Amino acid sequence: MKALRTGGGSGLSVRLDPRALTVSVLLFAAAVVASVVLIGTGDFEIPATDVISTLLGNGTTAHEFIINDLRLPRVLVGLLVGGALGLAGTIFQSISRNPLGSPDIIGFGQGSTVGALVVIVLFQGSAVAVAAGSLAGGLVTGVLIYLLAWKRGVHGYRLVLVGIGAAAILTALNAYLLTKADLVDATRAYVWMAGSLNGRDWEQVWPLLGLCAVLVPLALAYGRPLRMLEMGDDVSYALGVRPERTRIVLMLAAVLLTAGAIAAAGPVSFVALTAPQLARRLTRSPGPNLVPSLLMGGTLLIAADLAAQRAFGADKLPVGVLTGVLGGVYLLWLLVSERKAGRI
Numbered sequence: 018m019k020a021l022r023t024g025g026g027s028g029l030s031v032r033l034d035p036r037a038l039t040v041s042v043l044l045f046a047a048a049v050v051a052s053v054v055l056i057g058t059g060d061f062e063i064p065a066t067d068v069i070s071t072l073l074g075n076g077t078t079a080h081e082f083i084i085n086d087l088r089l090p091r092v093l094v095g096l097l098v099g100g101a102l103g104l105a106g107t108i109f110q111s112i113s114r115n116p117l118g119s120p121d122i123i124g125f126g127q128g129s130t131v132g133a134l135v136v137i138v139l140f141q142g143s144a145v146a147v148a149a150g151s152l153a154g155g156l157v158t159g160v161l162i163y164l165l166a167w168k169r170g171v172h173g174y175r176l177v178l179v180g181i182g183a184a185a186i187l188t189a190l191n192a193y194l195l196t197k198a199d200l201v202d203a204t205r206a207y208v209w210m211a212g213s214l215n216g217r218d219w220e221q222v223w224p225l226l227g228l229c230a231v232l233v234p235l236a237l238a239y240g241r242p243l244r245m246l247e248m249g250d251d252v253s254y255a256l257g258v259r260p261e262r263t264r265i266v267l268m269l270a271a272v273l274l275t276a277g278a279i280a281a282a283g284p285v286s287f288v289a290l291t292a293p294q295l296a297r298r299l300t301r302s303p304g305p306n307l308v309p310s311l312l313m314g315g316t317l318l319i320a321a322d323l324a325a326q327r328a329f330g331a332d333k334l335p336v337g338v339l340t341g342v343l344g345g346v347y348l349l350w351l352l353v354s355e356r357k358a359g360r361i
Contacts, residue, residue: 037300037309044296044312048096051319055095056088058323059331086218094217094281095322095336096315097225099288101278103314104236104307105271106289107296111243111305112264113176116351119290120275123180126289127187128158129279130210134191137206138198147209148224148280155276158183159268212285212337214322221281228277232270237307239267244304285337287344288314294351 056072057063061083063071071080072089102120109118109125120126132154136142142150166179191210195203242263275289295317296309321343322336 034300034302037302037306040296040299041309041312044309044316048312048316048319051316051323052092052096055092055319055323055326056084058326059083059088090218090222091214091216092319093222094225095214095318097222097229098214098278098282098285099292099315099318100233100311101225101229101274101314102285102289103292103296103317104233104311105274105278106314107293107305107307107310108236108243108267108271109289110293112246112267115177116294117290118177118180119287120271121284121286121289122184123177124162124183124187125155125158125180125272125275126279126284126286127184127191129155129276130284131187131190131194132157132276133209133280134194134206137209138194138202141202144220151280152273152276155272155279158187159272163265163268208335209283211335212283212340213335214282215332215335217282225277225281228273232274233311236267236270236274239263239270240305240307243267243307283335283337285318286341287347288317288340290351291344291347292317294347 053065053068057065057068063080063083067076067080068084070076071084076084106119109120109123110116112118113123117123129151132150132152133147134150135154136146136150140146162176162180162183165183166176168175195206198206242258245258246260246263278285292314293306293310296306296313299313300306300309318336318340321339325334325336325339326332328334
């Protein structure tokens with residue numbers, strides 16, 4: 018870890034971890050390469066050189082339509098959704114100090130799904146209304162879980178246990194809502210719940226981009242307080258951090274990032290769980306690893322969508338199905354590892 022001092026006598030210092038920086042640069046490069054390949058993948062294959070040329074404004078009319086209007090928005094949604102889930106996952110895992118403290122494990126993802134299903138099943142709402150319902154469901158769930166987990170502060174295992182219980186209840190509520198839907202709405206709900214980038218366009222890109230433009234810098238600004246928070250409330254308070262305020266701000270940001278991602282692509286499973294853990298193993302750095310986790314989430318989702326299209330054909334397998342299978346295997350491995358270590 019190196020400390021860089023800037024601004025003469027300003028006393029401003031920035032801590033730089035060379036390994037974390039290298040991992041972040043490599044993950045960014047991997048995301049760019051995978052995105053270019055994914056844009057060229059489909060029923061009408063486009064070479065990577067033509068994709069790059071078209072993105073730079075030198076493509077043919079046909080390529081510009083296919084890439085800029087059809088495929089680029091899908092890839093951007095994938096990057097934003099994966100990045101938002103990766104960042105939200107590392108925030109929750111750091112706050113709970115538990116690798117199982119992921120939005121799709123402790124109920125926040127299920128809460129967003131309930132909000133969306135209420136709009137689909139009971140009100141037959143539009144895509145915009147479904148997105149708004151997802152955001153509302155995530156926020157309400159976040160508030161309820163926070164209040165239920167509160168006892169002279171919110172502590173890690175209590176948050177995880179309350180969240181797992183809430184996830185079970187909300188999953189049952191989702192199943193009940195599906196039984197009340199007619200055939201058309203139930204089909205629409207099941208397609209949405211699979212978690213997919215199919216058919217995503219600029220209408221999903223701009224709201225999610227705006228949300229990330231506000232919440233990602235906010236979360237990164239709280240990176241140092243979050244690192245202090247992992248040491249415990251007493252230590253962080255002694256170091257000048259207000260634990261509860263920091264926890265509330267970061268949990269609000271993480272809930273909104275999760276809900277926004279689910280609103281754009283449906284409940285894509287396990288990215289929020291696996292991205293922070295993989296980022297931490299690559300960087301070998303303590304602390305939340307916010308930037309590597311964000312980049313890992315985007316890279317994972319784009320790579321999973323690329324693998325699904327290459328293996329099963331364009332738009333044949335929703336990316337959420339593949340991430341669910343891979344994430345389930347990873348969760349089993351994580352549980353076995355935690356049990357062997359005596360932590361569960």
